[in-house]
Amino acid sequence: MNSNYTKEMEVQNVASYNKEALATRQPKHKVSPLFINRWSTRAFEPYEITEEEINTILEAASYAPSANNFQPWRFFVATTEAQKALFEQFIMPRNAVWSQKASAYILLAGDTSLPEGKTNNNHAFDSGAAWASIAFQAKMMGLSTRAMGGYDREKAKQLLAMPENFVPHVVIAIGKPGTIDLLDESFHKVNGPTPRKSLDELIISYRVE
Amino acid sequence: MNSNYTKEMEVQNVASYNKEALATRQPKHKVSPLFINRWSTRAFEPYEITEEEINTILEAASYAPSANNFQPWRFFVATTEAQKALFEQFIMPRNAVWSQKASAYILLAGDTSLPEGKTNNNHAFDSGAAWASIAFQAKMMGLSTRAMGGYDREKAKQLLAMPENFVPHVVIAIGKPGTIDLLDESFHKVNGPTPRKSLDELIISYRVE
Numbered sequence: 001m002n003s004n005y006t007k008e009m010e011v012q013n014v015a016s017y018n019k020e021a022l023a024t025r026q027p028k029h030k031v032s033p034l035f036i037n038r039w040s041t042r043a044f045e046p047y048e049i050t051e052e053e054i055n056t057i058l059e060a061a062s063y064a065p066s067a068n069n070f071q072p073w074r075f076f077v078a079t080t081e082a083q084k085a086l087f088e089q090f091i092m093p094r095n096a097v098w099s100q101k102a103s104a105y106i107l108l109a110g111d112t113s114l115p116e117g118k119t120n121n122n123h124a125f126d127s128g129a130a131w132a133s134i135a136f137q138a139k140m141m142g143l144s145t146r147a148m149g150g151y152d153r154e155k156a157k158q159l160l161a162m163p164e165n166f167v168p169h170v171v172i173a174i175g176k177p178g179t180i181d182l183l184d185e186s187f188h189k190v191n192g193p194t195p196r197k198s199l200d201e202l203i204i205s206y207r208v209e
Numbered sequence: 210m211n212s213n214y215t216k217e218m219e220v221q222n223v224a225s226y227n228k229e230a231l232a233t234r235q236p237k238h239k240v241s242p243l244f245i246n247r248w249s250t251r252a253f254e255p256y257e258i259t260e261e262e263i264n265t266i267l268e269a270a271s272y273a274p275s276a277n278n279f280q281p282w283r284f285f286v287a288t289t290e291a292q293k294a295l296f297e298q299f300i301m302p303r304n305a306v307w308s309q310k311a312s313a314y315i316l317l318a319g320d321t322s323l324p325e326g327k328t329n330n331n332h333a334f335d336s337g338a339a340w341a342s343i344a345f346q347a348k349m350m351g352l353s354t355r356a357m358g359g360y361d362r363e364k365a366k367q368l369l370a371m372p373e374n375f376v377p378h379v380v381i382a383i384g385k386p387g388t389i390d391l392l393d394e395s396f397h398k399v400n401g402p403t404p405r406k407s408l409d410e411l412i413i414s415y416r417v418e
Contacts (some may be wrong), residue, residue: 023375025272029265032349035272035342055408056238063234063244064341067358069403075412082417109413122358125378128337133244135338136345140241149262149276149331160415169334196271196277199264203284204318206369208291 014140021193028199039193040138040146047177049079049103051130053141057174058106060137066126070114073130076107076160086159091171092150097184099148102173106134107156108147113165127169134172144177223349230402230406237408247348248356248402251307258288258312262350266383267315269346275335279323282339285316285369286325295368300380301359307392308357310325315343316365319354322374343381353386 017027017035025036058075066072078087087105088096099105108122108131128178135145147170180188226236227246234245237374267284287296297305308314317340319332327368344354356379365377389397 027268028263029268031265031269031272033347034267035346038272038274040274043218052238056240058408058412059236059238060240060244062411063247065249065344065356067356071406071411073411076415086417097257124333125337125340128334128339129337129341129344130337132341132345133333135274137241137244137342147274147276148295155367161414162413183348184221197280199267199271199290202271202280202282203267203286204369204371208289 001177013093014105024193024195032151034136034139038126038135039144040135041144041177042146043180044098044101044103044144044173044175044188044190047103049143049175051079054079054104054106055145056141057134057137057143061130061133064126066129066135066200067122069121070120070122070126072110072112072120073127074109074111074166076109076162078105078107079103084144087171089159090155091148095148095150098187099146099171099173101178101182102146102175103143106172106174107160107168108134108170108172108204109116109162109166109168111163111166117195123167124169131172133168134174138174142176145172145174147172174196204205211296233402235406243258243345243348248342248353249385250353251281251355251396252387252389252392253307253310253312253353253382253384254391255310256312257384258352258384260288262352263288263313263315263383264345265350266343266352270339270342273335273342275338276329276331279289279329279331279335280317281321281329282336283318283320283331283375285318285371287316288312288313296365296380298368299361299364301361304357304359307356307396308380309382310387310391311355312352312384313382315381315383316369316377317343317379317381318371318375320372320375321386332376333378340379340381343383347383352383353387354381354383356381383413 013035021037077086078091110127112120138145223243230246287293319336321329347354362377
């Protein structure tokens with residue numbers, strides 16, 4: 001633990017807007033570069049991720065807010081070749097084309113169980129906050145994340161012997177972002193920082209009597 | 210838009226761990242202070258939030274990742290007294306005791322509609338990522354956020370004339386964090402940075418054949 005974190009957190013791409021991101025994203029307000037520069041590449045360069053890096057990222061996620069502080073997020077991590085191969089049995093083959101070059105996978109599941117046999121209905125929303133935390137902490141460390149919904153949830157539950165009360169949300173591919181030539185050509189056109197709807201479309205006006 | 214953002218983003222509490230947070234949160238890894246220092250206070254001091262601040266926070270959220278980049282998050286914002294009073298018709302009275310002192314409310318809803326009459330089943334998870342982005346951007350600006358599940362969803366849908374295909378998730382109270390004396394005494398014991406489960410409880414081990 002280090003109480004003077006500045007140098008370590010000021011890694012590439014979070015101190016100022018990145019030209020690559022600005023090509024498709026023109027923020028109208030002074031949004032932190034963390035949000036503008038983060039995007040989900042499919043191009044990864046060879047990189048052996050450390051257990052310390054994984055733990056740092058997941059500990060960041062553990063501090064996400066959740067309803068009643070129930071913290072429903074659970075993580076299944078694949079870093080070894082054997083673990084990654086297991087995950088690639090349930091990841092859609094079209095995704096595995098690029099994801100196999102990532103350094104690790106994290107399957108993020110929501111634990112729906114609560115004390116007294118109750119069910120946590122906020123597990124998806126809260127897990128989404130944990131996912132964003134993973135993406136931001138990784139970005140600050142110069143790593144990139146991409147969440148996949150394209151995988152066989154039933155097969156994942158079975159192969160990972162997931163408890164019945166867990167709902168698998170996404171499989172996150174994490175690694176060192178690489179240049180486009182490292183990515184299968186069939187993905188070149190879709191890979192890049194995606195644009196967003198304007199606030200006019202997102203902020204809904206309503207009438208006050 | 211400013212490409213040299215450093216000074217503006219380095220406001221209180223994100224450059225190094227905050228003593229108040231360290232009292233209940235002892236990160237084992239070099240997690241960014243952004244995650245450790247962010248917590249959801251109920252104590253707000255009087256502060257007139259600007260439209261620019263709201264827009265900056267919501268624009269940050271707009272850059273959250275989402276399945277197929279569908280961006281299902283929608284925002285209903287209350288900043289005027291009349292708008293806040295409308296929201297307080299559906300916020301649970303016990304929450305309104307503290308939330309009425311916040312500067313603004315944002316109701317975050319998920320739009321479940323997709324082209325061709327399909328339904329977006331990822332709206333809750335993706336909206337959770339937008340919520341985390343709101344919380345982090347606000348924190349960087351010296352503002353605090355607290356999401357409430359304790360409100361009448363049906364009444365909110367009715368009073369805000371929400372489209373049928375919207376699912377209301379949380380009402381976020383946002384404002385300038387204040388000292389504990391500004392908060393009703395009945396909340397003093399529960400207000401503060403909450404602890405978290407250890408990674409041992411969150412990372413699930415599994416067997417690889």
